[in-house]
Amino acid sequence: KKLIAAAPSLTSVRIPRAGRDAQPVVLSVRNVSKTFRIGRGQNLTAVDDVSFDVERGRTVSIVGESGSGKSTTARIALRLENPSAGSIQFDGTDITTTRGKELRALRRRFQIVYQNPYASLNPSLRVKDIVAEPLVAFGLGTRSTRPDRVAELLDQVALTPEYLERRPAELSGGQRQRVAIARAIALHPELLVLDEPVSALDVSVQAQILALLDRLQNELNLSYLFISHDLAVVRQISDTVLVMRRGQVVETGSAEDIFDNPQHEYTKELRNAVP
Ligand code: ADP
Ligand code: MG
Numbered sequence: 626k627k628l629i630a631a632a633p634s635l636t637s638v639r640i641p642r643a644g645r646d647a648q649p650v651v652l653s654v655r656n657v658s659k660t661f662r663i664g665r666g667q668n669l670t671a672v673d674d675v676s677f678d679v680e681r682g683r684t685v686s687i688v689g690e691s692g693s694g695k696s697t698t699a700r701i702a703l704r705l706e707n708p709s710a711g712s713i714q715f716d717g718t719d720i721t722t723t724r725g726k727e728l729r730a731l732r733r734r735f736q737i738v739y740q741n742p743y744a745s746l747n748p749s750l751r752v753k754d755i756v757a758e759p760l761v762a763f764g765l766g767t768r769s770t771r772p773d774r775v776a777e778l779l780d781q782v783a784l785t786p787e788y789l790e791r792r793p794a795e796l797s798g799g800q801r802q803r804v805a806i807a808r809a810i811a812l813h814p815e816l817l818v819l820d821e822p823v824s825a826l827d828v829s830v831q832a833q834i835l836a837l838l839d840r841l842q843n844e845l846n847l848s849y850l851f852i853s854h855d856l857a858v859v860r861q862i863s864d865t866v867l868v869m870r871r872g873q874v875v876e877t878g879s880a881e882d883i884f885d886n887p888q889h890e891y892t893k894e895l896r897n898a899v900p
Contacts, residue, residue: 645864648680650714651816651848652702652735657711658872659697671697673872674711677865679816682842684849686859686880688895689869695852698869699818702850703735704728716815733763736809738802740821745805746793752779752804753789759811778807781844782837799830803837810841816848823858835861857899860884868892 659672672694679685687695700706702713704720712721720731736759739745746755756778757768768775776786782803793801802822809817819838823831839862841847853859859866863880868889876889887893 645683648682650678651681651716652679652850653714654678654698654702655712655714657698657701657708657713659694659701659706660709670872672701672708675867675869675872675874676711677867677874677877679848679850680864681815681848682846683864684842684851684862685865685867686849686851686853686863687867687869688853688856688859688883690854690895693869694872695854695869696820699737699820699850699852703737703818704731705737733759733812734814735816735818736812736814737818737820738805738809738822740824746801748793750792751789752784752791752796755793755804756807756811758808763812765812774811778811781810781841782807797830798826799833802826802834806834806837806841810845810847813845814847816850818850818852820852821854822851824853824855831858832861838862856884856895860899868895 655676657672657675658670661669661671663669675694675698677685687698689695697706701708704713704723708721712719714720715731715734720728723731753768753775756775757766757771760766760771760774765771766774775789779786779788784800784803784807788796788800793804796804822838823834826834835858838849842849849862851859851862860880866878866880866883867874868876868883868891870891876883876887876892883892884896887896
């Protein structure tokens, strides 16, 4: 509670998003469900009939407590996991069953950033090599052949060139997340899934990363699927908010509606947890 009470720095980055023009849909998730077999004859429905659209250049957030199905929904949206039912469209194409080369081609167009950048950054690599990883993976060069691109990516996340030579252990949590974001935008993706990207950070650093994400969205016309258990964070960055509980979407609305005028009892509980 004490920590959250220091949140005024967060509200200072708040950008009003209500009433912005509609944009073309880049990601469309339709009636997606996911059932896991968790034991002999026992099933768990982690995601239950979830539908939403992400418009180009806009942010849809999923908020809900741990275990509500947020990450599974995101992984299905990116085809990192297959749905048990439902469909996914990306840029107008049904990708529910896309495989092989076609799926690999799609992987350039959407990227994911996780909560703990330290876990996803190879500790033995220098920043310049981490940022160049997607270039190498897609045969588009290395940090040696593309030094300008690597420097540009670092600049886009507001890290000075001296960080090129550092390893993850020599960075702060916020700097590591900047490196993870630089890597995520290396291939000019259209959609970023941000799965609890600021949850491991101090509140003041959270505000800096949210401001960075907001700037990059405007500069690069990125679409975000933003995941968080924290309604105070979601409020900063969302156009549309989905409230998930036990695999189901219990309420959908603009960030303003969800925060200022929650309808569902569960949303009110989440809202009341924000000072
Ligand atoms: P959240 O991201 O909201 O914390 P998750 O999507 O990670 O929720 O998980 C939703 C539910 O699905 C949880 O009960 C979790 O234990 C379960 N779950 C997630 N992945 C698997 C899996 N691979 N096998 C079995 N159960 C899983
Ligand atoms: Mg999760």
